[in-house]
Amino acid sequence: MQTHNLGYPRIGAHRELKKACENYWSGKISQADLLDTARQIRSENWKLQKESGIDLIPVNDFSLYDQVLDMSLMVGAIPKRFQALLKQGISPTDLYFAMARGYQKDGLDVVAMEMTKWFDTNYHYIVPEFYENQTFTKTSNKVVEEYKEAKAMGIPAKPVLIGPVSYLLLGKEKGASFDKLELLSSLLPVYLEILKALQQEGANWVQLDEPLLGMDLQDKDNRAFEYAYKVIRDTFPELKILLATYFEGIQHNLKTAVNLPVCALHLDLVRRTQQLEEVMENLPEKTTLSLGVVDGRNIWRNDYEQSLGLINQAVQKLGDGRVFIAPSCSLLHVPYDLALEKDQSADLTEVRQWLAFARQKIDEVVTLKQLATKVGTEEVEAKLRANQKAVESRKVSELIHNSKVKERLKAALTEDAERRNPFAVRKVKQAEALNLNIYPTTTIGSFPQTKEVRRWRRQHKKGELSADAYNQLIEEETEKAIRWQEEVGLDVLVHGEFERNDMVEYFGEQLEGFVFTRYGWVQSYGSRCVKPPIIFGDVSRPEAMTVKWATFAQSLTDKLVKGMLTGPVTILQWSFVRNDQPRAETCRQIAYAIRDEVSDLENHGIKVIQIDEPALREGLPLLRKHWEHYLDWAVSAFRVSASGVQDKTQIHTHMCYSEFNDIIRHIAAMDADVISIETSRSQMELLDAFADFQYPNEIGPGVYDIHSPRIPTSEEMITLLRKATSVLPAEQLWVNPDCGLKTRGWQETREALKRMVEAATGMRELVSDTAL
Incomplete structure (x- = not known):
């Protein structure tokens, strides 16, 4: 042996x-x-x-x-477009990274794989x-x-x-x-x-x-x-x-x-x-x-x-x-060594x-x-x-089981997973309440987390920076982000998420039933590492998690500011999940916690709320015979989290790096008012699924790839948007990046978003000219 x-x-x-x-x-x-x-x-x-x-x-x-x-x-x-790099004598290591990340220097502009x-x-x-x-x-x-x-x-x-x-x-x-x-x-x-x-x-x-x-x-x-x-x-x-x-x-x-x-x-x-x-x-x-x-x-x-x-x-x-x-x-999929966790909660x-x-x-x-x-x-x-x-x-262990959580789910109603009216009705009410441009522009949520922002967070966690001092710094960073978005001309703003470490960890830290490590990092892609929460027990929300920063950001501007949440399926998928009960049950618990947060945001005047579900498709069982069961409970969990609001409140969701053709019916069943998806690396190919299905709700196809440091031109983005309008009506389309901008630098982010707004403006002019 x-x-x-x-x-x-x-x-x-x-x-x-x-x-x-x-x-x-x-x-x-x-x-x-x-x-x-x-x-x-x-x-x-x-x-x-x-x-x-x-x-x-x-x-x-x-x-x-x-x-x-x-x-x-x-x-x-090696794809043919990288041959020019080989002719320039690029090292094998640099060619390798160019294939992964793209290449934009020395007069060359090569898109990543x-x-x-x-x-x-x-x-x-x-x-x-x-x-x-x-x-x-x-x-x-x-x-x-x-x-x-x-x-x-x-x-x-x-x-x-x-x-x-x-x-x-x-x-x-x-x-x-x-x-x-x-x-x-x-x-x-x-x-x-x-x-x-x-x-x-x-x-x-x-x-x-x-x-x-x-x-x-x-x-x-x-x-x-x-x-x-x-x-x-x-x-x-x-x-x-x-x-x-x-x-x-x-x-x-x-x-x-x-x-x-x-x-x-x-x-x-x-x-x-x-x-x-x-x-x-x-x-x-x-x-x-x-x-x-x-x-x-x-x-x-x-x-x-x-x-x-x-x-x-x-x-x-x-x-x-x-x-x-x-x-x-x-x-590869688990952290390095439990023995490193010496400073523990x-x-x-x-x-x-x-x-x-x-x-x-x-x-x-x-x-x-x-x-x-x-x-x-x-x-x-x-x-x-x-x-x-x-x-x-x-x-x-009594640490694992919470009778109040179990009782709430036992008493849950089927109606909890239903919006009050269908999208056709909601769309009219949202148009009146939000008054948005055609081709409305927004971002997916996060802005660059600079070294300074990360340092403040570390200092705050170590007790080297008081809560008041830390909050003041985050407020200043948030206000700068709001002012810049106003200046560049984005339609729906975000607060930037400077107070957040990771889109799942941030929520897990505020939910009961989660525990965290200090060194539990795992690789997500390339140099990108995440520190997944550990869901060990029943999940509940003791208090509001995002209302403070969302309402602060909204108080700074007359423009709409999105409330930003991570959805129940993604929190489940991107955590280490307890294995002593079905995953569907844990997901339902998270869904009701997020539902409470959505209601709080709406009650505090937030009119657009995004519940990100980038992990919905990755949770699909590998064998098709198990798909239907998974999709039923996963879609239901999202709907539970999103359905406690009025018709005029616009619910967004975001998914990235997914092939939607096989599950488009279930994506539609999520009934989000707006879905944003990754499409730039695939040159809008993913939109074909939405067009063939005649997807009824609104869509934000990503017009540039945030996982690459290269900055596309506004003309390149217009080309992608024109491809989008060849398969979907302009009235259905939003303009946004592929994903959040947390891992990018401010210089490239500013330039890319300026070009994105220019592209949206160009598309509006095309619509106007056509109307004339």
């Missing part, structure tokens, strides 16, 4: 990688300094896992930005771009170099690559209409070249990640898997391939998955425990089974007795020589005993092997007893 890990957090214990990348982008450190930080993080991760007792340690799970982008560079899938969610997680990957008859060539030697680096340190290394079929299926076809799987025959030789180099360097095991085996596949997809892995096995009969599936069970692709000619198959037994028996019944005699029994997606302590039941079941059927123990997926003190971060999950994997193999029995048995004591204490 062996232990292994599928991947480890790469940001560093104190977000060293984030800081190094951002310092490199701003010219504060050299490329050599950046790469040295990367080597140090890799080395520390490897040493930690080796010292803990992991038998096979992942290599190439580290990335400067994104593992899918790494693969694109490795196989030479598209970014979207990694399955149903809150991690974003850079979407590969494929062209008809595309050829591939090995362009990066990253995985081999990192394997050599680990080998020199004495690390029992297992190189990790995204499998060839999943890599293609994760990408998008560009240009002519064709099937991206047609490229498999030209892609495979590059994979074979990489595998040959690894084998020559002494690699024994190689992990190929094929998470698409957990998705709904077509026959041609299954044939692609069969073809690819036959070629790999025929070429490398001695190389041990561990095929990793995760995030879903593989029962629906069972025949394909178990019969692929690989040495080991990894299962996510946290997401789908029930698949174990069926897989074992069909597993070829010599194939090893890797049991993903430690949750790689959530932060709850493992229940050793439950995991041992699965391990013992597998050992009895297969023998311990054919069983591996591992986390369910890469630990009273709630965290009690909740802590129920938690495990990446460092602790590695220990859990090793301990499970010791328990299963009876190694170090007395000490290990003590760990088992302590584990069971913690598991039982969580079941009965």
